[in-house]
Amino acid sequence: MTQQDSSTPYALITGASAGLGKEFAKQLAAKGLNLVLTARREGQLRELAAALEKQHGIHTLVIPGDLADENEPERIHTTCQQHGITVEWLINNAGFGLPGEFDAHPWPEHKKTLQVMLTAPVHLAHLFYPAMKARKRGYILNIASLAAFAPPTAGHTLYEAVKSFLVKFSQSLHLEGTDHGVHVTAVCPGFTYTEFHDVNGTRQMVSRLPESMWMQADEVVTLGIAAAEKNQDVCVTGGKNRFIAWLSSALPDRWMRKLAGKQIQKYRKR
Template sequence: MPTALITGASGGIGKSFAQKLAAQNTNLIIVARSEDKLNALAQQLREQHNIQVDVIAKDLTQPSAVQEVFDATVAKGLTVDLLINNAGFGDYGEFVQTDGDRQVQMVQLNNVALVDLTHRFLPQMRVRRSGSIINVSSIAAFQPIPYLSVYAASKAFVRSFSEALWAENRRYGVRVLVVCPGPTETNFFNEANFPPALARNAQGMTTPEEVVDQTLKALDEGRVNVVVGSIASKFLTKLSSIVPRETLLNLLEKQFKS
């Protein structure tokens, strides 16, 4: 029976990945900060699907957390067949007025922890000549976004990094996919301190279940990336290639300004 490690598994897209994979008879290692939420989810999935679910409660914004997660899997004798780097957060606001520590924590979680986890589990997959990695990015990865400057940049990093790994690892039997969801029905807007009016204006919300279904389908097809969302969301990913940079940034600044 395969085993999937999912970060940010206590809610939103990560929780939906756990539920979907459990229904497909996949053992799980679920990682997030909230031990209570993870334990409740683990108990539910064990009872419903008769699978093994290991809980690792760690705050991946802490530099030592990835080492501790990896050490826990080694101590338990667990083999990770599917790594899902889902944990991440955003922060709305003009960069100069934002909390500097929070911006650094965002890069630590969205990028550093993702790279570190990938670097620890990918070599094992290459030796086995099997395995998959799903990195969760965003449609924000396709252009800079004023007032979400660090978040959009962090997701552009995830997209670029993942696509390069897709090319490097195909011949070793390892699949790498980056998923770029549009606005999704999660706590993202609240956690990112979005102004209520802007959050309400987010059009064409996708459910976490739709994101998971389309992602797993794209992984099976061997694709390098998948954009999940409304037609408007998918159109936004094309703008940077057809609109002059200054024009694009002026439009985005007006759209995202509170």
């Protein structure tokens, strides 16, 4: 076990209390990075931080908070500055699904979706990118989804739109960052075993999907980190998912909607 200096760079991970975020924490700690962990469930974060400190001799900072609060990105950034932390990896991962049709949800729920999954990642990137650029070294991973490439479906109305935005945003910032040593990557998982479908109440529905459509969180994260290190702008995780994404770009939109749209709709709650 090597004891890291607190001046060793940090990885800041949103949504680190579960699923992909927790796995990013484990894999980046194993690389020797110190960690800033944030999410709402403080207990889970502290437990993870203690285990990784013990296992890898790293430093951690836990910042519990709700990204639905528009002031949260600024608070996270200020807290990092107060602790003299250099964030080298920013993992914009926190997210959730909101099943059901657009008008079935009151505006505050849509607003929260946009704040947590769209505004907060962009705001955090805007806060941390300049220092990465100045140091000529940094990694920003935006966890999008295969849904960004798949045909549109009814239900989960904002999810595909938000994830498409994250892909385009990542691609543009990737072009800007490359000249300055900052790698920006949109990681696009397909169905992955995490708490995601338990939280949004669609576990039963999606469990009808063939086993071969699912990936483990550790595989997804390993591929995402490798893609960022290679400075890929987009990483669709897994061969099947890459084929679906490729098909979506290769076929005319109306064909893809006919071919796959109805299939995907079976797993979307309206």
